Amino acid sequence: MAKVQVNSVVVLDNASPFYESFQCKITFQSEDLEWKIIYVGYAESEEYDQGLDSLVGPVPAGRHMLVFQADAPHPGLVPGADAVGVTVVLITCTYCYCVNNEYTETELRGNPPVKPFSKLQRDILASNPRVTRFYI
Structure with missing residues (x-):
């Protein structure tokens, strides 16, 4: 099974006034995310993107459901010409892994070259994902 499997996302209170909070019910199977x-x-620039809220694990292994609610966007940060019409609300899920870059040759570890990339080996530490915990 994948580390994260999203089973369903249901948008709640749809349609609603601009100033109302966003709510969605998410059912998923995973670990920390x-x-x-x-x-x-x-749409033309990330400069106007607003991170409305985030939730961080720990989430014990298994099937879970959460209602994720975030305040409405700040209208002063939305260009007036783009206030009406279609836009996007992104619901993202991030699972982080640490990556260790090492020299393949032992002598380079003490005397690294100026341009190291051709001599580096990347190791994604998939068995030890990075876990940042914030208590909610």
């Missing part, structure tokens, strides 16, 4: 709700204020 981070959820974010991002409001895209302008």
Whole structure:
């Protein structure tokens, strides 16, 4: 099974006034991960994206359901010409792994070259994912 499997996302209180909070019910199977709700204020630039809220594990292994609620976006940060019409609300899930870059040759560890990349080996530490815990 994948580390994260999203089974369903149900948008709650749809349609609602601009100033109302966003709510969605998410059912998933996973371990530690981070959820974010991002409001895209302008399609041509990330400059106007607003991170509305985030939730971080720990989440014990198994099937879970959460209602993720975030405040409405700040209208002063949305360009007036883009206030009406279609935009995007991103619900993201992030699972982080540490990556260890090492020299393949022992002598380079004490005397690294100026341009190291051709001599480096990348090791994604998949058995030890990075876990950041924030108590909610």
